[in-house]
Amino acid sequence: xxxxxxxxESGWRGFTTNAIAERAGVNISSLYQFFPNKExxxxxxxxxxxxxxxxxxxxxxxxxxxxxxxxxVLTHIIELLVKKHQIEPEIHSIFNKEVPFTVRSIxxxxxxxxxxxxxxxxxxxxNVSDPKFSVYLIGIAVDxxxxxxxxxxxxxxxxxxxxxxxxxxxxxxxxxxx
Numbered sequence: 001x002x003x004x005x006x007x008x009e010s011g012w013r014g015f016t017t018n019a020i021a022e023r024a025g026v027n028i029s030s031l032y033q034f035f036p037n038k039e040x041x042x043x044x045x046x047x048x049x050x051x052x053x054x055x056x057x058x059x060x061x062x063x064x065x066x067x068x069x070x071x072x073v074l075t076h077i078i079e080l081l082v083k084k085h086q087i088e089p090e091i092h093s094i095f096n097k098e099v100p101f102t103v104r105s106i107x108x109x110x111x112x113x114x115x116x117x118x119x120x121x122x123x124x125x126x127n128v129s130d131p132k133f134s135v136y137l138i139g140i141a142v143d144x145x146x147x148x149x150x151x152x153x154x155x156x157x158x159x160x161x162x163x164x165x166x167x168x169x170x171x172x173x174x175x176x177x178x
Contacts (some may be wrong), residue, residue: 003041008090015042046095053084054113061120070124070175074167077117081142082166085150086157093151114139127176138170 002024007015017038021028035041060080064073085092118135128134145166149156156162 003045004088004091007042007045007094008088012094017041045091049091053081056080056084057113058116061116064120070121071167071171073120073124074170075163078142078163078166078170081146082157082163085146089150089154089157092147093154095147121174125174127178128174134174138173142166142170 002020003015006019006023010019015038017031017035018028020038020041021031024031035044057077057080060076064076068076114132114135117139118132121135122131125131125134146157146162149162
C-alpha cells in the first residue's frame with residue numbers, strides 16, 4: 001500500500017525505498033530484507049496487479065453462460081479489463097510511461113490465460129490461420145490500447161465507446177471473410 005501511494009503521489013522519481021519505508025512506518029533495513037531495490041518492489045506491484053487481473057478474468061471466463069454470442073463474450077472480457085484500469089489509473093500511467101522498460105515484469109500466468117482465452121474464443125474464430133498467435137496478438141493490442149487510454153485519456157475509461165470499439169476491433173480481427 002505504501003508503495004502504491006508513493007508511486008501515485010510522487011511518480012517514478014519520488015518512488016524511493018526511503019520514501020516507501022517511511023510511509024509504511026518500517027525501518028529501511030526491514031524493507032531491504034524483502035526487496036533489494038525499488039525495481040524489485042515495482043516488479044512485485046506489477047506481478048500482484050497482473051495476477052489479480054488474470055484471476056478475475058479466468059473467473060469471468062469460467063462463468064460465462066454458454067448461450068452468449070461471440071460479441072457478448074468479447075464484451076465481458078473487455079469490460080473487466082477496462083474496469084481494472086479504472087482503479088488507480090495513475091499507477092497504470094506510471095507503469096506505462098515512466099517506468100523504465102527493463103524493469104517491467106513478464107508473467108507465466110499470461111500463457112495460462114492465453115490458453116484459456118484460446119479455449120473460449122477459438123471455436124468462434126473464422127478463417128484465422130493461427131488462432132494461438134492471434135490470441136497472443138489481441139492480448140498485446142488490448143493491453144497497449146487500454147494502457148494508453150489509462151495514461152493519456154483516463155476519462156475515456158468510463159465511456160462505453162472504448163469497450164464498444166475494442167470489441168469491434170477484436171471481432172473483426174477474429175472473424176475474417178473467406
